[in-house]
């Protein structure tokens with residue numbers, strides 16, 4: 500295919516395939532900008548990761564950055580200086596200061612990397628200001644917020660991408676490639692989650708780079724300033740998207756399949772209190788805090804195609820990091836904890852795990868084959884490069900984003916649904932259909948080729 504024809508194909512197929520026929524066509528104008536002009540709302544630790552990726556690129560201009568803490572702004576400006584890029588407009592004007600950034604007509608798109616509780620209002624204001632939105636994970640803390648995000652995107656015609664990077668993890672993409680080539684047969688059951696000991700993130704006094712201590716809230720640094728409070732006040736799967744994103748893409752959720760019901764259970768809460776006592780002693784004021792978040796929250800989800808999905812949120816206890824993926828079908832199974840695979844009739848020995856490496860290399864996704872070198876050195880094993888690239892390319896081509904607004908809210912909705920289920924003593928709750936029936940007709944165009 501010639502370049503121009505191929506571009507048109509991508510534009511048309513992405514827009515139609517992802518159901519953005521629901522949106523007004525105004526956003527898909529013919530003349531795409533050669534450069535994407537970005538504004539950053541929230542330049543804390545994650546915002547700076549994205550800023551770093553933006554400064555590396557010749558097709559991105561950083562027009563403005565906004566934060567409420569001078570320390571984060573100074574760290575970001577250091578980054579800009581290191582790359583010898585022009586100094587962006589700086590906004591440090593309190594919690595509503597981001598609205599000034601949104602008034603800037605030179606900005607095509609915004610990256611939002613603020614605490615979760617700010618995401619909905621910032622996404623909505625940004626779409627109303629006609630900006631493309633790339634929002635960090637958790638887009639909508641309640642079901643009502645999720646609906647508001649969808650309705651705003653549909654009304655304004657502005658695409659929203661939740662920057663879920665794990666969909667781009669190399670092994671995950673290889674396994675998705677295998678799923679699409681029917682190596683596992685018909686999918687039956689999938690598992691994943693967020694199994695990451697965050698005690699040193701939740702109690703980080705900012706005095707050393709690895710966190711630690713017993714402080715959070717006003718005396719904390721970065722996520723300890725806000726994320727820990729969610730563990731005090733809420734009990735549910737607070738961080739479902741890294742696990743569910745890849746699973747949803749493998750099972751074509753919102754694209755011929757959908758989540759139908761959910762049930763969650765939470766254990767007792769011990770890990771965070773024990774950490775405080777260990778780090779600060781029994782008399783530390785925070786030793787009196789009652790954490791509502793169960794140490795392990797387990798969620799089951801059913802799909803309209805009759806697969807089951809098991810998700811786990813496990814961030815308060817000593818444990819090595821693992822997202823705990825398992826993909827199982829009628830012909831075989833992959834698990835990432837033991838980095839093993841078994842495909843009936845093809846694995847070397849019957850009933851025995853086989854090292855997955857050869858399979859993952861063989862089915863390496865075309866995107867990784869093409870861009871693996873560009874991604875080398877980027878955060879989280881390179882996957883951060885891909886998610887940022889996908890967003891920038893979508894803005895440049897004025898297409899919908901490969902993970903779209905329906906994905907963002909469907910994955911994020913697991914948190915409030917799991918909170919409700921736990922609150923109701925383990926009752927099964929219905930999963931909303933944010934596509935309003937369009938899931939039956941939409942096609943899966945996520946990473947179908949090596950374009951972005």
Ligand SMILES: NC(=O)c1ccc[n+]([C@@H]2O[C@H](COP(=O)([O-])OP(=O)(O)OC[C@H]3O[C@@H](n4cnc5c(N)ncnc54)[C@H](O)[C@@H]3O)[C@@H](O)[C@H]2O)c1
Pocket residue numbers: 540541542543544545546565566567568571593594595596597612613614615617635636637662663664720721722723724879
């Ligand atoms: N995808 C990933 O792998 C990944 C990794 C880390 C964090 N995250 C996500 O990124 C987001 C940010 O997390 P973080 O680790 O950077 O936290 P952080 O606390 O380091 O950064 C948040 C920043 O937002 C700023 N902020 C708060 N309120 C604001 C407002 N009203 N206007 C402007 N700025 C405001 C804070 O001052 C801070 O600098 C969260 O959603 C988190 O879950 C994702």
